[in-house]
Amino acid sequence: MDRVILHCDMNSFYASVELLSHPELRDAPVAVCGDPTSRRGIVLAKNEAAKKFGVVTAETIWQARRKCPGLVLLPPHHHLYREYSERVNAIYEEYTDLVEPFSVDESWLDVTGSLHLLDGDGRAVADRIRARVKKELGLTVSVGVSFNKVFAKLGSDYKKPNATTVISPQNWRDIVWPLPVGALLFVGKIAQATLAQFGVRTIGQLASMDVGQLETLMGKAGRQLHEYANGLEHEPVRPRSELEPPKSVGSGSTFQRDLTSRREVGAALSLLSDEVAMRLRRCGMYAGGVAVTLRTPDFQDRSRQKRFASPTHLMRELADGAMELLDTFWKPPAPIRMLTVTAIALTEEADAYEQTDLLDTAAPRREKQEKLESAMDKIRGKYGMGAVRFGAPSPEKKEDTLS
Structure with a gap:
């Protein structure tokens, strides 16, 4: 039996949490950022309205304002983000005890063992979770549903905001392989540049590469990415109680x-x-x-x-x-x-x-x-x-x- 893994990704998380206290700004372009008078204040998060102007995370405030002169700047409140992260993970844990946070606004859920209690359908579970998060917290979440963690994350990124995407054993090649190789988990800019030298720009092209050549280029990471691209990732979802304690x-x-x-x-x-x-x-x-x-x-x-x-x-x-x-x-x-x-x-x-x-x-x-x-x-x-x-x-x- 194939596993059913969900990856839940909160939409514009920092900005969405801030807008709960500023409903009058809901339709305005908003960015959460550092001090605009500092040397290198940057955008930490932005809402959908700001995205339409091309505002991106990690760019400087002056660059963002040049794209969007009417951009509203809000200071960050990290204690609120931690609080809402705990609350949303508490909702996830009502559906399975296998919930693995990936960051403050992302988590994997393995619902394989509880599907018989949840209508037996991963999409239905994802839609139910999205509805609850919206109703109880006033936030939206995009969910990817798949048979492994890597493809579940691809699914949550595939369509935003507030959407469910299923990447199944039947359709994964049609959805995954045309995507740019940078969409794959852990393929950063350096890896993209290395692969581009060999004409590899899509996940499908990566999947068809010789694994030995990839190992020569990238070491053990090359084999790992080759497995990811071919749907062979089998890493378990580990609950918070089993995650390794921090080393520093x-x-x-x-x-x-x-x-x-x-x-x-x-x-x-x-x-x-x-x-x-x-x-x-x-x-x-x-x-x-x-x-x-x-x-x-x-x-x-x-x-x-x-x-x-x-x-x-x-x-x-x-x-x-x-x-x-x-x-x-x-x-x-x-x-x-x-x-x-x-x-x-x-x-x-x-x-x-x-x-x-x-x-x-x-x-x-x-x-x-x-x-x-x-x-x-x-x-x-x-x-x-x-x-x-x-x-x-x-x-x-x-x-x-x-x-």
Whole structure:
């Protein structure tokens, strides 16, 4: 029996969530973006009306406004996106326990085992989910239905917004093979350029290539893409509880102006360490060490890392460790354009704390800091990330990493 896999992709997710609070803008071209006064503010998301003007994600705000002078700019609210992501995944989990998030707005669902309870038809399940998301959350989702994860994702991209596309064992060659090779999962610009040198511009052309030649060109990835193009991908949908824990958690910021003083840098490290520590606590993880990366105005990157005597998920210990590291390879007033703090050597909560030294005078201070940061987590959980935080220079763009 063929599997029935759904890939659900929220339409214009960030912009759609923002428009729930701005119904008067529903027909206007809208973009969610960073600070328009910053050096390199970019478009993070756009609605369908903005797409019609050619506005694209990741272009600069001035480029977007040149295409669409009436573009309405809205600031991002990441805590809302996380909240709605949880709510939509909760709906998915009513149809199957095999729900694998791919990003904040995309998830795979394996409904094979529950089809007998759901009318026995993948399209009907997809349509039912779309209707519920629209009614209960006010958002739309496009769904691909297929017999593997790669083709299910192709289906969700095939027709938008708010559509269901079925790519079946009977029709997949007719739908998939004419598509540009860049539509296939994990075929990025470099892979497209490499394949184009051999006249490969469609998925069908990729499927007909000699697999040995592909391996010579691209290594193991060449064989994998060949399998994808020929419908031979069989990766299971893994529920969140079985996903591998992250190996690192990081947060980075590019600043509106270069940082040159130790006070500014210390404040920035505190903000970044606060974000990393909060995410560690959410994951139930502790950092066995910390890494710091700085970028100079001429885009040169320098980094160092260190291990802690004992694992931590506290902002102050991460920030202090990061500052100690930075002091080893940076001296003010050398300008810093970007900073990244990354928690490394992560460990599970149950294994985190070593036996406490009875003569450890830092223990009471650590306990006090634990209570402080836990209290901050509760405030943020109720009122959002911006409700309380440590001071720092204004970032131009913040990047969170989890690997």
